[in-house]
Amino acid sequence: LKAPGVKKALGVPEIPKQPVVTAPRPSIDLYTALKQTLKQAKTASQQSTSLPIEPTKVTNQITSSSSSSTINQRLRNLEKQVKGRKKNKKR
Numbered sequence: 702l703k704a705p706g707v708k709k710a711l712g713v714p715e716i717p718k719q720p721v722v723t724a725p726r727p728s729i730d731l732y733t734a735l736k737q738t739l740k741q742a743k744t745a746s747q748q749s750t751s752l753p754i755e756p757t758k759v760t761n762q763i764t765s766s767s768s769s770s771t772i773n774q775r776l777r778n779l780e781k782q783v784k785g786r787k788k789n790k791k792r
Contacts, residue, residue, distance in 0.1 A: 708715065
């Protein structure tokens with residue numbers, strides 16, 4: 702069908718090609734976003750004296766769970782789960 706005369710011979714109507722316009726996505730730097738989040742959590746914990754323990758727990762969770770090895774391990778485990786589910790559906 703991609704040959705020049707085939708569409709005309711078969712009577713297939715021509716569909717004009719629309720230019721593909723992709724808006725440039727701004728690159729997101731996760732490291733700077735994490736730093737900003739941590740700064741906001743620190744300032745919030747300094748401002749609120751009634752609950753200073755909870756924001757530090759949140760920052761500890763973010764820093765401990767963001768190490769690449771734990772993320773890679775979690776990703777591998779999730780991929781294994783998905784593969785297992787796909788195998789069960791085929792049977």
